[in-house]
Amino acid sequence: MTSTLRKNSIVASGGLLLVILPILVSWSGHDYYISLFSRILIYGLAAVSLDLLLGFSGMISLGHAAYVGIGAYVVAIFFHHASEMEPLFTWPFVLEGSENGLLVLPLAVLISALFALVIGSLCLRTRGMHFIMITLAFAQMLYYFFVSLEKYGGDDGLSLYSRSSIPGMDLGNDIHFYYLCLGSLLVFIFVARRLVYSRFGLIVRGCSNNERRIRALGINSYSYRLALFVIAGAGAGLAGGLLANQTEYVSPGLMHWTLSGELMVMVLLGGLGTLFGPVLGAAVFLLVEENLAMYTEHWMVYMGPFLVLVVIFAKRGLFGLVAGGENGNE
Amino acid sequence: MLLVIEQFLNGLQLGITLFLMSAGLTLVFGIMQVINLAHGSFYMIGAYVGATVAAASGSFLLGVAAALPAAALCGMVVEFVVLRRLYEREHLDQVLATFGLIMFFNELTRIIWGRQPLFMEVPLWLGGSVELLPGLVYPVYRLAVIGVGLAVAVSLWALFAKTRLGMQIRAGGVNRKMVGALGVNIKLLYTLVFGLGTLLAGLAGVMAGPILAVESGMGESILILTFVVIVIGGIGSIRGAVAGAVLVGLVDTLGRAFLPAVFRMLFDSSTADSVASSLASMAIYILMAAVLVVKPKGLFPAHS
Amino acid sequence: MNDKIMEVKGLNKAFGAVTATNDLSFGIDRGHVHALIGPNGAGKTTLVNQLTGDIFPDSGKIIYNSQDITRLKDYRRAHLGIARSFQITHIFENLTVGENMALSICAHSGHNFHFWRHSLRSGIVKEKLEGALGRVDLAHRRHLKASHLSHGEKRQLEVGMALTGDPELLILDEPMAGMGPGGTIELSKLIEKLKGTLTILLVEHDMDVVFSLADMVTVLVYGEAILTAPVDQVRKNRRVQQAYLGDGW
Numbered sequence: 004m005t006s007t008l009r010k011n012s013i014v015a016s017g018g019l020l021l022v023i024l025p026i027l028v029s030w031s032g033h034d035y036y037i038s039l040f041s042r043i044l045i046y047g048l049a050a051v052s053l054d055l056l057l058g059f060s061g062m063i064s065l066g067h068a069a070y071v072g073i074g075a076y077v078v079a080i081f082f083h084h085a086s087e088m089e090p091l092f093t094w095p096f097v098l099e100g101s102e103n104g105l106l107v108l109p110l111a112v113l114i115s116a117l118f119a120l121v122i123g124s125l126c127l128r129t130r131g132m133h134f135i136m137i138t139l140a141f142a143q144m145l146y147y148f149f150v151s152l153e154k155y156g157g158d159d160g161l162s163l164y165s166r167s168s169i170p171g172m173d174l175g176n177d178i179h180f181y182y183l184c185l186g187s188l189l190v191f192i193f194v195a196r197r198l199v200y201s202r203f204g205l206i207v208r209g210c211s212n213n214e215r216r217i218r219a220l221g222i223n224s225y226s227y228r229l230a231l232f233v234i235a236g237a238g239a240g241l242a243g244g245l246l247a248n249q250t251e252y253v254s255p256g257l258m259h260w261t262l263s264g265e266l267m268v269m270v271l272l273g274g275l276g277t278l279f280g281p282v283l284g285a286a287v288f289l290l291v292e293e294n295l296a297m298y299t300e301h302w303m304v305y306m307g308p309f310l311v312l313v314v315i316f317a318k319r320g321l322f323g324l325v326a327g328g329e330n331g332n333e
Numbered sequence: 334m335l336l337v338i339e340q341f342l343n344g345l346q347l348g349i350t351l352f353l354m355s356a357g358l359t360l361v362f363g364i365m366q367v368i369n370l371a372h373g374s375f376y377m378i379g380a381y382v383g384a385t386v387a388a389a390s391g392s393f394l395l396g397v398a399a400a401l402p403a404a405a406l407c408g409m410v411v412e413f414v415v416l417r418r419l420y421e422r423e424h425l426d427q428v429l430a431t432f433g434l435i436m437f438f439n440e441l442t443r444i445i446w447g448r449q450p451l452f453m454e455v456p457l458w459l460g461g462s463v464e465l466l467p468g469l470v471y472p473v474y475r476l477a478v479i480g481v482g483l484a485v486a487v488s489l490w491a492l493f494a495k496t497r498l499g500m501q502i503r504a505g506g507v508n509r510k511m512v513g514a515l516g517v518n519i520k521l522l523y524t525l526v527f528g529l530g531t532l533l534a535g536l537a538g539v540m541a542g543p544i545l546a547v548e549s550g551m552g553e554s555i556l557i558l559t560f561v562v563i564v565i566g567g568i569g570s571i572r573g574a575v576a577g578a579v580l581v582g583l584v585d586t587l588g589r590a591f592l593p594a595v596f597r598m599l600f601d602s603s604t605a606d607s608v609a610s611s612l613a614s615m616a617i618y619i620l621m622a623a624v625l626v627v628k629p630k631g632l633f634p635a636h637s
Numbered sequence: 638m639n640d641k642i643m644e645v646k647g648l649n650k651a652f653g654a655v656t657a658t659n660d661l662s663f664g665i666d667r668g669h670v671h672a673l674i675g676p677n678g679a680g681k682t683t684l685v686n687q688l689t690g691d692i693f694p695d696s697g698k699i700i701y702n703s704q705d706i707t708r709l710k711d712y713r714r715a716h717l718g719i720a721r722s723f724q725i726t727h728i729f730e731n732l733t734v735g736e737n738m739a740l741s742i743c744a745h746s747g748h749n750f751h752f753w754r755h756s757l758r759s760g761i762v763k764e765k766l767e768g769a770l771g772r773v774d775l776a777h778r779r780h781l782k783a784s785h786l787s788h789g790e791k792r793q794l795e796v797g798m799a800l801t802g803d804p805e806l807l808i809l810d811e812p813m814a815g816m817g818p819g820g821t822i823e824l825s826k827l828i829e830k831l832k833g834t835l836t837i838l839l840v841e842h843d844m845d846v847v848f849s850l851a852d853m854v855t856v857l858v859y860g861e862a863i864l865t866a867p868v869d870q871v872r873k874n875r876r877v878q879q880a881y882l883g884d885g886w
Contacts, residue, residue, distance in 0.1 A: 133568065136561075148611050198753075201759075212730055218711050220715060221713075221802065264435075301444055307438075310433030311430045
């Protein structure tokens with residue numbers, strides 16, 4: 004049980020570090036790092052939601068960025084209409100734009116979940132390689148859809164001019180925004196943790212290992228897997244809504260499959276089938292990108308082979324290396 | 334009507350390119366059970382090597398002659414160094430490792446050839462157009478691409494149906510151990526099949542060179558279309574690859590060409606254009622979804 | 638009620654040119670241990686897969702408790718009280734022994750869209766887990782990951798999981814396969830213990846096991862049921878000996 008203790012203390016100190024980070028940064032004067040770490044938290048959130056699929060239920064979705072993009076576009080489109088003072092649509096009822104974070108962020112979650120429901124219900128009819136390719140293809144479909152959507156900037160995307168407003172918070176202030184991201188991430192991890200160990204979680208973890216057995220037990224695995232797919236999509240949508248606020252800009256690039264691939268890389272780097280690992284993975288990936296990019300614009304030529312080596316030799320990821328314990332048994 | 338025939342030929346030409354890509358990839362999927370995202374990289378390598386050699390030597394044929402072995406060799410090296418270690422692993426590992434390979438190859442081409450796209454000339458002897466029907470003028474080069482593709486399809490069929498090697502390859506997909514026990518060097522066989530697949534990808538790349546811009550990342554857009562083809566056709570099936578490629582090529586091309594006109598008849602022009610262009614760019618994915626609903630394993634599943 | 642819990646009538650299944658099940662008919666008496674024997678390639682597992690709904694027959698009927706279940710999906714049959722163990726152990730290697738058992742308990746208690754409470758602390762699991770683990774002597778292993786169990790223990794766990802739903806018909810597909818002598822004895826004891834509480838269809842190679850446990854035997858050769866008879870008659874039947882038991886008998 005000492006490995007549990009070690010893991011808990013690592014998670015606790017990591018969490019504490021994230022909580023006091025803004026103070027440390029303002030002491031050191033590198034204010035830039037606040038927004039970098041906000042980005043890390045947001046990508047961490049997206050990566051955790053992806054890990055629910057990859058690590059806990061064995062569904063290899065290669066189109067997870069689509070839901071990040073949907074979430075981001077929901078925030079951006081509502082913002083756009085609010086600033087143009089033009090309703091989104093007038094039939095069957097009038098829907099006005101909005102900059103209210105308490106409205107648009109939940110909407111980002113909801114609408115991403117809805118897309119995940121429709122796409123997931125089709126994708127989950129398939130298995131294995133088919134599933135991988137189809138999730139990818141649907142994400143690309145949304146990508147091309149937004150590229151051709153001239154009304155919202157097409158290929159060039161949309162700018163936001165400011166962040167959403169939440170009563171009692173000033174999201175324009177990077178420190179406030181940082182804590183919003185941290186809070187969202189922690190809430191999502193907490194929810195995910197309950198989920199993974201609940202009866203529902205037991206079923207989906209079982210599906211990842213042996214779906215045929217699940218069916219022999221009398222469980223229609225399809226609806227459970229679909230529910231998890233929707234929950235993961237919702238988490239990604241929240242990340243997208245935050246990301247739109249962080250950069251104050253959205254473009255179809257957010258849905259591009261390379262972003263889906265990078266989210267996968269973060270999960271793998273951090274530790275598959277763990278809830279804190281993906282956050283660590285996101286931090287490492289973005290920090291490496293940031294720092295390598297300072298020395299060479301061709302950082303990917305190093306990142307690529309490094310990734311291959313990690314896959315072949317270090318399957319448990321960084322979280323597994325530092326925290327011990329078994330893969331998938333947090 | 335002539336416009337329809339012309340667009341039909343364009344669709345066929347896209348379909349042929351997709352067939353060359355998906356034939357190689359579906360073999361790798363179906364036989365080795367390995368998912369390879371880096372297949373588009375060999376398309377790109379074929380295009381770059383072909384464009385460079387053709388520009389330096391002034392001969393398109395020399396460009397093609399260099400592109401094919403380059404793509405095949407790169408493929409076999411990648412198989413030998415990386416993929417061989419992943420055959421027994423989960424799909425997730427294969428996805429991640431080959432994603433790493435894409436990053437590597439894309440960046441490598443940027444280092445070698447820079448960020449500016451290269452352009453490849455259509456050779457003089459394939460330049461110009463012919464009048465296929467009265468009023469229908471079509472570029473000779475595109476006809477040549479269609480011809481080459483059809484020839485490859487027939488030779489692949491002959492390879493699989495008629496030769497000993499083809500039989501071994503098919504058997505290797507069904508039962509690895511058994512084929513190994515029969516004295517076939519299965520590792521070598523896999524490397525050769527992989528090389529054949531990347532050679533076809535390289536061929537597709539170098540033939541696309543004069544039609545598209547040769548640039549870093551060009552492999553990915555074609556890769557995703559290839560995935561759509563394979564999902565529609567069924568994994569591991571050459572017949573499925575032919576059917577899927579032609580279907581996707583035609584639907585994509587005809588959709589882009591004619592949907593706006595159709596919609597303009599139905600709605601006022603500004604809405605019509607935006608709806609039609611979104612719909613045209615999504616048409617093949619909608620086709621894929623429809624096929625899935627009816628046949629989740631594709632039109633011609635290899636092992637049913 | 639009918640004294641036959643399951644009846645198979647004129648079942649056919651072909652894979653391409655290979656006929657795996659050929660006009661096969663037999664019935665299973667309620668409360669019996671009914672053994673299914675036959676040489677390798679006789680189509681035993683194919684038949685089991687049709688009975689459990691893993692695959693569907695080309696033609697013929699499967700009647701369970703007077704209900705036609707020929708086209709019923711696998712998970713629906715499980716709800717009707719048909720449980721199975723697989724030829725190759727199918728447990729959840731990535732979960733603990735306790736979680737494995739909890740999972741099968743949950744499977745039989747309504748829907749599982751319970752997202753919040755820890756699975757091992759939910760009412761139904763708390764109520765049944767101890768007994769279910771005890772029944773197959775695995776209570777002391779509950780926190781161990783299932784992948785760390787011995788082969789025999791995995792099989793015990795699998796049977797235990799199949800029992801959590803209080804099935805009426807338990808289908809055991811070669812439960813002794815790959816097990817040492819110790820494990821075989823353990824499992825035979827377990828089956829002996831279950832005898833009378835439910836109906837068991839036992840697909841088995843080991844003739845000693847079959848003759849010591851079974852009431853009725855169906856002999857399968859090339860996808861055909863050549864004989865269904867009480868165990869004593871089968872022991873004496875020459876045709877069976879020729880087809881299956883070889884010259885050693």
